[in-house]
């Protein structure tokens with residue numbers, strides 16, 4: 001995938017080098033000509049363990065390049081990351097001038113449908129402003145994705161390459177999923193929010209999104225991948241009293257006879273309604289979770305009585 005990272009400061013440099021390392025074609029673009037000159041010679045403005053090696057190796061391999069020609073970098077890309085600074089303004093709020101200037105530039109420079117990703121730290125509501133700025137000049141469809149950076153200085157490369165989790169807001173279209181797949185950033189510990197009518201329906205919707213993204217795979221293969229990638233589905237429902245409660249926690253067990261097998265570990269038991277509140281609580285089903293052995297083998301103590309498991313096979317069979 002061709003990616004432009006606009007702003008090659010702390011964040012942009014780490015993001016660009018890591019995306020090149022995962023096989024993408026990355027152009028790091030910045031208005032600071034001396035910074036770009038030095039980067040071309042593998043001289044980095046910051047020290048971050050492993051970064052210099054990544055920059056050098058990926059420049060040598062032709063996957064990472066640096067330029068002051070922001071417009072050209074965007075014109076060659078399908079995805080543009082906005083990673084410019086957002087210095088605090090006079091009232092302490094983030095100054096969005098650079099972010100919105102880049103958004104306008106993206107609108108002018110784009111030559112195809114694009115995903116525009118904001119990496120900079122920005123207040124809620126910025127995605128709409130970014131979309132407005134891109135739209136002023138855009139001649140192609142585009143999608144704005146908010147992907148704020150949470151890097152820890154000193155561990156930025158390691159955090160990017162092996163994040164302990166990825167949080168994605170609701171996937172409204174296939175492009176976010178598509179982009180994540182393309183960047184090969186699917187790691188253990190990711191979290192995704194899907195609107196659905198239950199845990200099984202959530203899996204069906206993921207299948208549909210993968211199909212919509214144009215994946216040329218048989219349904220069986222998609223199901224196998226979904227079953228392998230997802231461990232737990234936590235289902236949150238809006239109740240009659242207006243509150244949101246977790247009403248089901250289901251474990252994805254595997255794939256059998258062309259179906260994904262699931263098992264409820266916790267289910268909300270409704271015990272009544274007092275006119276104002278829904279009464280009841282999340283109760284264990286008595287099923288021993290499939291991941292318990294894995295955790296135990298890693299030295300993590302997981303009391304099985306949390307799950308209502310009493311160690312009795314007949315009891316479990318009865319419950320299931």
Ligand SMILES: NC(=O)c1ccc[n+]([C@@H]2O[C@H](COP(=O)([O-])OP(=O)(O)OC[C@H]3O[C@@H](n4cnc5c(N)ncnc54)[C@H](O)[C@@H]3O)[C@@H](O)[C@H]2O)c1
Nearest residue numbers: 007008009010011030031032083084085086098120121149
């Ligand atoms: N540094 C961190 O640890 C960190 C962590 C999380 C989030 N962030 C956020 O990420 C964003 C970037 O931070 P940073 O530390 O990388 O900033 P930085 O100041 O190191 O880099 C920003 C770069 O953007 C360039 N730039 C500015 N306007 C431009 C334009 N119109 N076109 C092209 N390039 C332009 C600047 O020349 C500079 O090189 C900020 O919003 C920051 O709050 C930073």
